[in-house]
Amino acid sequence: MYYAGIDLGGTNIAAGIVDESGKMIDSMSVPTNAGRDFRDIVKDMAELVKKLADKTGIPISDIEAAGIGCPGSIDSERGICEYSNNLNMCHADVAGEFRKNLDIPVYIENDANAAALGEYEMNAKGSKSFVFITLGTGIGGGVIINGEIFKGFNGVGAELGHTVINVGGERCTCGRKGCWEAYASVTALIRQTKAAMEQHKDSLMHSIAEKEGKVSGLTSFLAAKQGDEAAMEVVSQYFEYIAEGVTNLVNIFQPEILAIGGSISKEGEYLLKPVKAFVEKNDFNRYMPKAKIEIAKLFGDAGIIGAAIAARNAHNGR
Amino acid sequence: MYYAGIDLGGTNIAAGIVDESGKMIDSMSVPTNAGRDFRDIVKDMAELVKKLADKTGIPISDIEAAGIGCPGSIDSERGICEYSNNLNMCHADVAGEFRKNLDIPVYIENDANAAALGEYEMNAKGSKSFVFITLGTGIGGGVIINGEIFKGFNGVGAELGHTVINVGGERCTCGRKGCWEAYASVTALIRQTKAAMEQHKDSLMHSIAEKEGKVSGLTSFLAAKQGDEAAMEVVSQYFEYIAEGVTNLVNIFQPEILAIGGSISKEGEYLLKPVKAFVEKNDFNRYMPKAKIEIAKLFGDAGIIGAAIAARNAHNGR
Numbered sequence: 001m002y003y004a005g006i007d008l009g010g011t012n013i014a015a016g017i018v019d020e021s022g023k024m025i026d027s028m029s030v031p032t033n034a035g036r037d038f039r040d041i042v043k044d045m046a047e048l049v050k051k052l053a054d055k056t057g058i059p060i061s062d063i064e065a066a067g068i069g070c071p072g073s074i075d076s077e078r079g080i081c082e083y084s085n086n087l088n089m090c091h092a093d094v095a096g097e098f099r100k101n102l103d104i105p106v107y108i109e110n111d112a113n114a115a116a117l118g119e120y121e122m123n124a125k126g127s128k129s130f131v132f133i134t135l136g137t138g139i140g141g142g143v144i145i146n147g148e149i150f151k152g153f154n155g156v157g158a159e160l161g162h163t164v165i166n167v168g169g170e171r172c173t174c175g176r177k178g179c180w181e182a183y184a185s186v187t188a189l190i191r192q193t194k195a196a197m198e199q200h201k202d203s204l205m206h207s208i209a210e211k212e213g214k215v216s217g218l219t220s221f222l223a224a225k226q227g228d229e230a231a232m233e234v235v236s237q238y239f240e241y242i243a244e245g246v247t248n249l250v251n252i253f254q255p256e257i258l259a260i261g262g263s264i265s266k267e268g269e270y271l272l273k274p275v276k277a278f279v280e281k282n283d284f285n286r287y288m289p290k291a292k293i294e295i296a297k298l299f300g301d302a303g304i305i306g307a308a309i310a311a312r313n314a315h316n317g318r
Numbered sequence: 319m320y321y322a323g324i325d326l327g328g329t330n331i332a333a334g335i336v337d338e339s340g341k342m343i344d345s346m347s348v349p350t351n352a353g354r355d356f357r358d359i360v361k362d363m364a365e366l367v368k369k370l371a372d373k374t375g376i377p378i379s380d381i382e383a384a385g386i387g388c389p390g391s392i393d394s395e396r397g398i399c400e401y402s403n404n405l406n407m408c409h410a411d412v413a414g415e416f417r418k419n420l421d422i423p424v425y426i427e428n429d430a431n432a433a434a435l436g437e438y439e440m441n442a443k444g445s446k447s448f449v450f451i452t453l454g455t456g457i458g459g460g461v462i463i464n465g466e467i468f469k470g471f472n473g474v475g476a477e478l479g480h481t482v483i484n485v486g487g488e489r490c491t492c493g494r495k496g497c498w499e500a501y502a503s504v505t506a507l508i509r510q511t512k513a514a515m516e517q518h519k520d521s522l523m524h525s526i527a528e529k530e531g532k533v534s535g536l537t538s539f540l541a542a543k544q545g546d547e548a549a550m551e552v553v554s555q556y557f558e559y560i561a562e563g564v565t566n567l568v569n570i571f572q573p574e575i576l577a578i579g580g581s582i583s584k585e586g587e588y589l590l591k592p593v594k595a596f597v598e599k600n601d602f603n604r605y606m607p608k609a610k611i612e613i614a615k616l617f618g619d620a621g622i623i624g625a626a627i628a629a630r631n632a633h634n635g636r
Contacts, residue, residue: 073605083605090605128471145463152572153446154606162602163566166485167501167559176565176600183485241485247494248481252570254470282494284480287391287401287408288472 002058003315004049004066004104005118005308007111010034010086010137013041015048016304017056017063020312022121024301026056038081038092046101065105067311068094069114069303073156076314079108107314111303113149113158116142117313118306119259123297127256131249132296133160134262135242138173139181143253147318149310161185165244180248183241186217186263192234193220200230217263221270239271243278250291251284261296268295320376321633322367322384322422323436323626325429328352328405328455331359333366334622335374335381338630340439342619344374356399356410364419383423385629386412387432387621391474394632397426425632429621431467431476434460435631436624437577441615445574449567450614451478452580453560456491457499461571467628479503483562498566501559504535504581510552511538518548535581539588557589561596568609569602579614586613 002025007014009032016027028051030044045068053060072084079095081087098106109117116132124130130144139161143150151157161181162174169178170188182188194215197205204223209215220238223231242264249258264271276293283290298305312318320343325332327350334345346369348362363386371378390402397413399405416424427435434450442448448462457479461468469475479499480492487496488506500506512533515523522541527533538556541549560582567576582589594611601608616623630636 073603075606129475145468150463152609153574154572154603154608156603156606157447157570157572159569159602162569163481164483164562165496167483167562174602178483244482244485251477251480252475254472254475256471284477284492285391285472285474288393288474290472291470 001064002062003308003312004052004063005304005306005311006045006048006066006068007114007303007307008032008041008045008068008070008087009111010071013044013048014300014304015045015052016301016308017052017058018305018308022118022305022309024305025058026052027301027304028052028055032087034087036088038087038089038094039097041087042094042097043101046098049102060102060104063104065107065311065315066098066102067114067307067309068098068106068108069111069307070094070108071111074108074110075155076108079106081108105311105315107311109149109307109310110151110155112140113142113151114306114310115140115261115302116144116306117149117309118302118304119261119296119298120144120147121309122305124257124259129253129255131160131253131255131258133246133249133258133260135184135186135260135264136262137185137187139185140262160249163245163248165241165248180241180245184238184245188241189217189220189238189264190215192238196220196230196234203230204228205231221267236274239274240278242271243275246275246293247279247282250279254285255291257292257294259294259296261299261302265295265299271295319382320380321626321630322370322381323622323624323629324363324366324384324386325432325621325625326350326359326363326386326388326405327429328389331362331366332618332622333363333370334619334626335370335376336623336626340436340623340627342623343376344370345619345622346370346373350405352405354406356405356407356412357415359405360412360415361419364416367420378420378422381422383425383629383633384416384420385432385625385627386416386424386426387429387625388412388426389429392426392428393473394426397424399426423629423633425629427467427625427628428469428473430458431460431469432624432628433458433579433620434462434624435467435627436620436622437579437614437616438462438465439627440623442575442577447571447573449478449571449573449576451564451567451576451578453502453504453578453582454580455503455505457503458580478563478567481563481566483559483566498559498563502556502563506559507535507538507556507582508533510556514538514548514552521548522546523549539585554592557592558596560589561593564593564611565597565600568597572603573609575610575612577612577614579617579620583613583617589613
C-alpha cells in the first residue's frame with residue numbers, strides 16, 4: 001500500500017507518493033501562488049496526487065490516505081488550518097476541501113511537525129526522544145516523544161524558534177523581541193551579513209554578493225571559507241546563536257538525537273563541529289549519556305515523507 | 319496503603335507519609351548538613367520515615383514504598399544519584415544505602431521532577447501536558463506529559479531554568495551566561511534589588527532592608543507595594559524576566575496548565591496578573607485554546623508528595 005504526502009510551502013506545493021516504510025516513490029511540485037483562495041491551493045494538491053498516480057502507475061485505489069503538512073495552527077482532529085501566517089488560511093477546512101477533489105482519507109499536520117516525524121521515521125526511529133530543527137527563512141521544529149509528535153494540548157506546540165534568547169533584542173516576525181528565529185534563521189544571517197558588510201567595506205563579501213546579484217545566506221560562508229576575517233566573524237557569531245538555542249533545547253528535552261535540517265544544514269560538518277563543541281562545553285548534563293547532534297538526512301523531502309507517515313499512522317490508528 | 323516521600327534539599331531533609339491518593343498524613347524534617355557523607359544523609363532519611371511511622375501509628379509494613387526527590391542527575395532505574403551540585407553525591411547508591419537502613423522498596427527521582435509530579439497529581443491531574451516551575455534560589459522545573467514525568471532519554475531533562483534568555487548576559491551557576499535562572503530566580507532578584515539600591519540612595523528599599531537585616535527577595539516587593547518607584551521598576555522588570563521564560567515554555571510545550579511554585583509564588587495574583595498579561599500578548603498562539611497559567615498549590619509539600627507519588631507509580635508499574 002501507498003501514501004501520499006503533501007508539503008505546503010509559501011513558494012511551492014510539493015507532493016510525493018511513498019510506500020508503507022516511508023520510501024519515496026516519486027515527487028512533483030507546482031508553485032503555491034500564496035495569494036490565492038485556499039480552495040484553489042487545495043485543488044492543486046489533489047491534482048498533484050492524481051498526476052503522481054498517473055506518472056508512477058500506482059492507482060489511486062492503492063493510495064490508502066494522504067497527509068498534508070501545512071504551515072500554521074492546525075486542528076488535526078477536525079482537519080482544519082485555523083491560521084497560517086503566510087497563506088490566506090483562517091479556519092480553512094483543508095481536509096474537507098481536499099476530499100471534494102480527491103476522495104481518499106486525508107490528515108493534516110503542522111508542516112514542521114510533519115517534517116520532524118519524517119526525519120524521525122527514516123533516520124532516528126526507535127529513539128525515545130527526538131528533536132528536529134530547520135534553519136531556513138525562519139526556524140521550524142518538531143519534537144517526537146516515544147514515536148509520536150509532541151504538539152501540546154492545543155496542537156500549537158512546539159514552536160522552538162519562537163523562544164527568546166536575547167531579551168529586548170531583534171524584532172521577530174511573531175511580534176516578540178529577541179526570538180531565536182531572529183538570530184539563527186537564514187533571514188537573520190542575511191541581516192547580520194549586511195551589517196558586517198556595512199562596517200567592512202574591504203571585505204570579500206562585497207564582491208561575492210555582487211557575483212551572486214544579492215546578499216544571501218551563502219555570502220558570509222563563501223567569504224569565510226576564503227579566509228575573509230569579517231566574514232569569519234559573522235559565521236562564528238551566527239553558529240554561536242544556533243548553538244545557544246540548540247543547547248537550550250538539549251537542556252530542556254535531553255533528546256536522544258537532535259537533528260538540524262533546513263538550508264543551512266547543507267554546510268554539514270562546517271556547521272556541526274562548532275555547534276557540537278559549544279553544546280559539549282555548555283550543556284547542563286555532565287555525567288549522563290549525551291544527546292547526539294546530527295545533520296538531518298532527508299533535506300527537502302522530510303516534509304513530504306513526514307506528511308505521508310503522519311497519514312499512515314493516523315489511518316492505522318497509531 | 320501508604321507511601322513515604324522524602325524531599326532532599328540543601329538545607330533540610332523533609333519527609334512525609336501520604337495515602338494512596340497523595341494526601342499528606344504527616345511530615346517532619348531535619349537539617350541536611352550538606353557537607354556530610356551521603357550515607358549519613360540517607361540514614362537520616364530512613365530514620366525520619368521510622369519516626370513518622372511511630373508518630374502516625376502507621377506500621378512500616380503498611381508503607382508500600384518510599385520515594386526520594388534528590389537534586390541533581392538521577393538514574394532512577396538503578397537508584398543512583400550520579401551527580402549533585404550542592405551535595406556530596408557522585409555516583410551515590412542512594413537506593414541501596416536507604417534499604418540498608420529501612421528495607422522497603424525505594425525509588426529515586428530528580429527533586430524538581432518529583433515536585434512537578436506532586437503538583438500535577440494533586441492539582442492538575444488529567445491534563446494532557448503540564449509544566450511546573452519553581453522560582454526559588456534557582457529555577458527548577460518539570461514537565462508531565464500524559465501523566466508521566468518527561469525527563470529525556472538520559473533522565474537529565476527538563477532543566478527549564480538553564481535556558482539562555484539573554485545571550486552573553488549574567489553568569490549562571492551552571493557556567494553558561496544569560497540563563498533564565500540568572501534573571502528570574504530569587505538570587506537574581508536580590509542582585510537586581512541591590513543594584514537598584516546602589517543607584518537610588520533615597521529608595522524605601524534601604525530602610526526595609528535595614529529592618530530585615532539584609533536585602534532579601536522580599537525587599538523590592540515590600541517597597542514597591544508602598545509605591546517606591548525604584549522598587550516598582552525592579553519588580554516590574556523582574557516579572558518581565560519571569561514572563562519571558564514562561565512565554566518560551568508556553569511556545570514550546572503549549573501545556574494545558576503551567577503552574578508557578580517556589581517562594582516567589584507566594585505573591586499570588588500580584589505576580590500572576592502581569593505574567594499572564596505578558597504571555598497573552600506575546601505567545602505564539604493566537605487562535606487555539608490557551609495554556610492556563612496558575613500559582614502552584616502545594617507550596618513546600620510538592621516535593622514530598624511528588625516523591626511519594628513517584629514511588630507509588632513505580633511500585634505499581636505505572
